[in-house]
Amino acid sequence: MDQGHSQEFIQHLINGISLGSIYALIALGYTMVYGILQLINFAHSEVYMVGAFAAFYVGKALGLADHPGVLALLVLIFSAVVVCSLLGITIERLAYRPLRKAPKLNILITAIGVSLLLQYSGQIIFGADPKLFPEVIKDSPLFSIGTVEVRSLDLTILIVSTLVMAGLHFLVHYTKIGTAMRAVSSNANVANLMGINVDRIITYTFVIGSSLAGVASVLVGLKYPKIDPLMGMLFGIKAFVAAVLGGIGSLPGAMLGGVILGLCEEMVVGYLSSTYRDALAFGILILILLLRPAGLLGTVTREKV
Amino acid sequence: MSEILLKATNMTMQFGGLRAVDGFNLTLKSGELVGLIGPNGAGKTTCFNCLTSVYKPTEGQVEIRGIDTKSMKPWQISKLGMTRTFQNIRLFKDLSVLDNVAIAGLQHTRHSLFDSVLRSPRHYIEESRLRERAFELLSIFNLQGKADHEAGSLPYGEQRRLEIVRALATEPRLILLDEPAAGMNNKETEDLMNTIAKIRKDFRLTVLLIEHDMKLVMGICERILVLDHGVLIAEGSPAEIKSNPKVITAYLGSEETV
Numbered sequence: 001m002d003q004g005h006s007q008e009f010i011q012h013l014i015n016g017i018s019l020g021s022i023y024a025l026i027a028l029g030y031t032m033v034y035g036i037l038q039l040i041n042f043a044h045s046e047v048y049m050v051g052a053f054a055a056f057y058v059g060k061a062l063g064l065a066d067h068p069g070v071l072a073l074l075v076l077i078f079s080a081v082v083v084c085s086l087l088g089i090t091i092e093r094l095a096y097r098p099l100r101k102a103p104k105l106n107i108l109i110t111a112i113g114v115s116l117l118l119q120y121s122g123q124i125i126f127g128a129d130p131k132l133f134p135e136v137i138k139d140s141p142l143f144s145i146g147t148v149e150v151r152s153l154d155l156t157i158l159i160v161s162t163l164v165m166a167g168l169h170f171l172v173h174y175t176k177i178g179t180a181m182r183a184v185s186s187n188a189n190v191a192n193l194m195g196i197n198v199d200r201i202i203t204y205t206f207v208i209g210s211s212l213a214g215v216a217s218v219l220v221g222l223k224y225p226k227i228d229p230l231m232g233m234l235f236g237i238k239a240f241v242a243a244v245l246g247g248i249g250s251l252p253g254a255m256l257g258g259v260i261l262g263l264c265e266e267m268v269v270g271y272l273s274s275t276y277r278d279a280l281a282f283g284i285l286i287l288i289l290l291l292r293p294a295g296l297l298g299t300v301t302r303e304k305v
Numbered sequence: 306m307s308e309i310l311l312k313a314t315n316m317t318m319q320f321g322g323l324r325a326v327d328g329f330n331l332t333l334k335s336g337e338l339v340g341l342i343g344p345n346g347a348g349k350t351t352c353f354n355c356l357t358s359v360y361k362p363t364e365g366q367v368e369i370r371g372i373d374t375k376s377m378k379p380w381q382i383s384k385l386g387m388t389r390t391f392q393n394i395r396l397f398k399d400l401s402v403l404d405n406v407a408i409a410g411l412q413h414t415r416h417s418l419f420d421s422v423l424r425s426p427r428h429y430i431e432e433s434r435l436r437e438r439a440f441e442l443l444s445i446f447n448l449q450g451k452a453d454h455e456a457g458s459l460p461y462g463e464q465r466r467l468e469i470v471r472a473l474a475t476e477p478r479l480i481l482l483d484e485p486a487a488g489m490n491n492k493e494t495e496d497l498m499n500t501i502a503k504i505r506k507d508f509r510l511t512v513l514l515i516e517h518d519m520k521l522v523m524g525i526c527e528r529i530l531v532l533d534h535g536v537l538i539a540e541g542s543p544a545e546i547k548s549n550p551k552v553i554t555a556y557l558g559s560e561e562t563v
Contacts, residue, residue, distance in 0.1 A: 193382070
């Protein structure tokens with residue numbers, strides 16, 4: 001009996017980490033843009049939504065649902081990444097760059113506007129009815145340890161998100177672009193004076209953040225195959241909560257926050273009731289804002305007076 | 306030796322009703338060490354901000370090596386060989402000392418993202434060159450032992466020196482130093498001035514220096530500009546400045562009556 005309990009717990013743990021790593025991927029996009037522009041990019045959740053649709057249409061055109069496998073998955077991820085990057089660049093260029101010197105509130109409101117624009121354009125272009133995401137990874141139990149099942153989908157999600165996050169870590173810490181990004185995030189004006197083309201680094205940041213959202217969109221599409229133009233709202237806000245939980249602006253924070261949020265949700269669903277699932281995310285947000293506004297790994301910034 | 310590096314003509318910066326800098330003229334020739342002094346709020350730092358394109362002057366012109374900087378961003382100014390330090394220290398506080406210096410040197414490296422991803426020979430050559438160069442500069446200012454420290458955790462005097470190291474890493478021909486000795490004691494100031502004289506010689510630098518410490522400016526500058534209420538009120542050798550009645554009224558006079 002005791003063993004049954006612990007196996008159930010491990011099962012929830014696996015599910016939670018798999019969900020959490022998707023949150024982490026999206027949270028990274030929020031946190032990267034925040035780190036560089038001090039902007040909560042509310043349109044990020046819509047970039048993620050558009051990524052899912054891009055993958056959906058490419059999958060449909062190529063008939064990938066009939067040829068499941070790693071190659072099909074890579075094609076979907078690639079198309080989502082390309083479309084998300086282009087969308088991210090476009091949003092930054094048209095909506096945010098003209099407001100670079102404007103008060104932060106203006107650009108925040110613009111972000112909300114872009115988000116709404118994309119949600120409703122999505123309903124016009126893609127249609128409001130949910131679409132079925134191509135099932136390129138058949139979800140089946142791969143192996144089991146005792147009664148704990150490791151399913152192919154969870155494993156895929158874990159592998160893909162781990163690789164992507166490792167890639168991001170490499171990029172940020174071991175390449176020129178990453179070094180420049182850290183400089184801009186630390187102090188954009190000074191980075192500019194030290195010969196770094198800040199506008200270009202901001203563009204790269206949007207490309208990378210949006211690409212992560214693109215990867216996440218495909219993983220979500222596999223896990224919850226019904227996609228619709230408003231799918232970004234709730235998932236995006238939860239990923240944002242994850243970013244705040246970990247400490248917005250901090251990359252390890254976003255990863256940690258995502259995994260914690262995923263685990264908490266899974267445990268609530270598993271041991272309490274799925275009704276509380278969404279309430280939990282916002283409960284966590286309220287608690288964090290009350291107890292540790294800078295987040296788990298965030299640094300407290302003091303206004304200079 | 307007499308190439309004109311920096312030239313400001315009638316440079317004016319207006320903030321609403323305030324003319325922070327009014328018709329500023331400056332010609333800086335290669336190899337010069339010039340001081341810019343003036344009472345608090347005279348517009349010295351605003352001058353630096355205009356010269357480095359942080360502010361766009363509302364009137365007038367700034368030329369670096371004959372190139373008009375009107376439509377340039379600060380990072381392009383850096384590429385032209387002009388760099389600066391800040392009155393209130395502005396390091397990348399959360400990054401390591403080494404990173405601070407390496408970032409400034411990035412613009413002179415030639416490896417691409419692909420080199421780094423593929424770990425090509427060029428990646429290693431360029432990265433090690435960047436590191437070596439950073440250590441070389443750090444050791445001039447005796448900071449080589451602190452390379453792995455977080456920049457914000459250094460003591461105040463070392464942060465000031467690190468700012469200069471970082472500026473040097475951009476490989477400038479012209480460096481603008483904004484009160485480099487602010488907050489330092491006499492001994493530290495003297496050391497710093499010796500170092501400035503040394504790097505000026507070793508790197509064949511041209512220096513424009515804002516300073517409050519009168520003794521120091523008089524000691525090392527060959528030419529001094531005096532700014533008061535945004536207007537240039539005097540220009541000349543230290544001896545001329547010392548005896549200029551306008552300067553005495555605006556600046557030195559008030560000091561002597563204290």
